[in-house]
Amino acid sequence: MKVTAVIPAYNEENRVGAVIDVVKRCSMVNQIIVVSDGSTDKTAEVASSYDGVMALKLVRNLGKGGAMLEGVKHADFEVIVFLDADLIGLLPEHVDALIAPVLDKTAGMSIGVFKGGRKCTDWAQFITPYISGQRALLKEDFLSIPNLQNARYGVEVALGQHARENGIAIKMVTFRGVTHPMKEEKLGIFRGSFARSKMYWEIAKLIFRTSPRTIRLKRKLGIATEDRISRP
Numbered sequence: 001m002k003v004t005a006v007i008p009a010y011n012e013e014n015r016v017g018a019v020i021d022v023v024k025r026c027s028m029v030n031q032i033i034v035v036s037d038g039s040t041d042k043t044a045e046v047a048s049s050y051d052g053v054m055a056l057k058l059v060r061n062l063g064k065g066g067a068m069l070e071g072v073k074h075a076d077f078e079v080i081v082f083l084d085a086d087l088i089g090l091l092p093e094h095v096d097a098l099i100a101p102v103l104d105k106t107a108g109m110s111i112g113v114f115k116g117g118r119k120c121t122d123w124a125q126f127i128t129p130y131i132s133g134q135r136a137l138l139k140e141d142f143l144s145i146p147n148l149q150n151a152r153y154g155v156e157v158a159l160g161q162h163a164r165e166n167g168i169a170i171k172m173v174t175f176r177g178v179t180h181p182m183k184e185e186k187l188g189i190f191r192g193s194f195a196r197s198k199m200y201w202e203i204a205k206l207i208f209r210t211s212p213r214t215i216r217l218k219r220k221l222g223i224a225t226e227d228r229i230s231r232p
Contacts, residue, residue, distance in 0.1 A: 001078040003099055004031040004139075006071035008064055009085035013041040015181075016085040020050050023083065025092045028099045031076055034085070037067035043085075063152030064133075072142055079103060081136040089178040101171040102136045108168035109137040109159070112175045131156045134175060141168065 005023050009016050016034060023032055033054045034047035038061030048055035056070055072080055081099050083090070094112065101107035112134030133156060142148075145162045148155060163170050 002030040003079040004075035004077045005029045005081045007034045007083050007085050008067035009043050010037045011039045011041045012085040013043045013046050019087050022090045026095045028096045033071045035067040035071040065151030065155035066149045069148045080139050084133040086180045094175050098173050099136045107171035109163050110171045110173050111135045112173050114178050115174050116176045
């Protein structure tokens with residue numbers, strides 16, 4: 001099997017290049033797609049300046065889930081590896097280690113977890129590793145999850161729920177020395193705090209909408225439940 005790397009990005013013109021540089025050196029990656037999710041800066045232009053990199057420029061912001069979905073729709077290969085566009089300390093061996101369990105079929109999904117980068121991001125991922133944006137899985141598994149276009153920042157929760165409900169083995173892979181900027185560092189304390197609150201709200205909404213209790217209540221009331229995160 002071959003591998004497509006999908007990098008969703010929103011206003012990351014100053015950071016996405018460093019991630020592309022690393023991914024281009026990965027022995028297991030065969031295709032790189034950067035999805036500029038309605039960015040107002042030159043994220044798409046930076047990505048398109050790299051030979052062999054497909055840069056998708058979305059006219060409007062779809063949210064992380066929608067951007068990931070657009071990238072996967074353009075992917076040529078069977079395995080997808082997702083990477084955030086603002087990673088610091090990323091090395092080719094991190095990416096290859098993330099892909100390997102899916103390629104050798106020891107796991108159906110792998111998740112990269114920061115360790116030894118910075119205390120703030122280490123602690124955040126220790127508490128909630130399942131919202132890490134670094135992961136690999138089969139393209140067909142990703143595309144089988146309904147309503148990803150509406151998941152926004154809840155997309156990682158949706159992926160985790162899908163894996164658990166369908167018996168897909170998950171392997172956690174340590175990204176030693178890797179971190180990323182906090183939203184407050186990117187946007188300032190006020191805008192960053194608002195963006196963080198919005199992210200957690202979108203995650204909480206998806207968890208509530210797809211919880212077994214909510215699904216049972218919807219069925220009792222005769223409400224459609226097509227947004228359940230599972231296969232038909």
